[in-house]
Structures are given as structure tokens and as C-alpha cells.
Amino acid sequence: MPMTVSAYILIQTEVGKAAQVAREVAAIPGVTSAEDVTGPYDVIVRAEAADIDEMGQMVVARVQSVPGITRTLTCPVVHLRS
Template sequence: MVHAFVLIQTDVGRSTDVRQALSEIDGVAEAKEVTGPYDVVAQLEAGSMDDLGRLVLARVQQVEGITRTLTCPVVEA
């Protein structure tokens, strides 16, 4: 199982809508609104790095109101 945190910037005033939409996507374990340079942080789970890439590109980045994402895969050291 591959885990990642996705840092998300949204259009002004859209963070709640984006968080709610993300929470409904399979593979999104959790989505929280935050303050700072990012508006939402989502924790994703996928079967492989390829699956994670597809999840981010095909599902997460397609949510209306998202302007930019930064994907941070978790490494197990």
C-alpha cells in the first residue's frame, strides 16, 4: 500500500467545497482544511505508485476549485 499527502491550493472561498468533494473519492482516506500557503491537505492510499498517480491525475486534480497540488509520497525508512 502506498500513502501520500497532497497539499492543495483552491480558488478563494472554495476550500470547504473541495474538502467535501475529496472526501467522497475512493482512495482519499482523509481531507482537512488548513491555513497557510495551502488550503486543504488530503491523505491518499493506493495499491501502487502507478495507482497513486492515476488517483491524483484522474480524480483529485479534476475536483472543481483546485488550482494547484503538491503530492508528497510517504517513505518508510
């Protein structure tokens, strides 16, 4: 089974654009969920990619190009072992 990288992408949007941004981001290949939320961020996305470079490319080339997004913060999932 190939390893994949998962990340949460926290998105701030222009006022009134959260639902539209969530819909558009949800259609991007590699995005497994996109939810509009309340709080300091407007949309939270869960995404998967083959490796961290592919994840970065997805965020920069695809997610950040969606109209209405003002800022993103990508949080890669880590698996801590004790």
C-alpha cells in the same frame, strides 16, 4: 498483507473554495482524510493506493478534476530505516 502506498496531497484552491474542495475530495475512493487548513495550502489530503502508479492516476484523474483546485503537490510517504 498487501503493501500500499500512502501520500499527502497538498492542495491550493480558488478563494473561498477550500471547504467545498475538501468535501468533494473526501468522497474519492482511496482518500482517507481531507482537511481544510490555513497556510500556503488550503486542503491537505491523506490517500492510499495499491502502488505509485495507481496513486498518480488517482491524483491526475480524480483529485485534479475537482472544481476549484488550482494546484496540487503530492508527497508520497516513505519509511526510512536507520
